[in-house]
Amino acid sequence: xxxxxxxxxxxxxxxxxxxxxxxAYDYGLGATAERAQYDRxxxxxxxxxxxxxxxxxxxxxxFFGIMLYAGLRWMTARGNDEFVGxxxxxxxxxxxxxxxxxxxxxxxxxxxDRLPAR
Numbered sequence: 001x002x003x004x005x006x007x008x009x010x011x012x013x014x015x016x017x018x019x020x021x022x023x024a025y026d027y028g029l030g031a032t033a034e035r036a037q038y039d040r041x042x043x044x045x046x047x048x049x050x051x052x053x054x055x056x057x058x059x060x061x062x063f064f065g066i067m068l069y070a071g072l073r074w075m076t077a078r079g080n081d082e083f084v085g086x087x088x089x090x091x092x093x094x095x096x097x098x099x100x101x102x103x104x105x106x107x108x109x110x111x112x113d114r115l116p117a118r
Contacts, residue, residue: 045115056105066094
């Protein structure tokens with residue numbers, strides 16, 4: 001029951017986040033703020049970029065944790081083929097995850113850098 005709920009929440013966040021960023025136009029308020037010499041602070045795209053970067057950083061830490069765990073498991077296998085196989089599978093899965101993570105980060109940065117400045 002909890003797993004479908006978690007998937008639904010994550011999907012709804014993934015769907016609504018780009019829409020929220022897309023509708024975050026200032027409709028001339030930026031020019032008014034500049035004329036009044038008002039510091040607008042952080043914009044929504046900047047905030048989203050920081051959040052995405054933080055999420056990818058956390059996922060990178062998870063990757064290194066899995067690599068460390070798999071490496072220690074392999075070193076302590078003492079020749080047991082079952083443990084060595086599990087360690088190799090974990091290393092392979094972590095490496096594939098890293099490639100996916102780097103690809104997703106590159107695509108995200110490409111899109112975020114192309115958003116119109118507000």
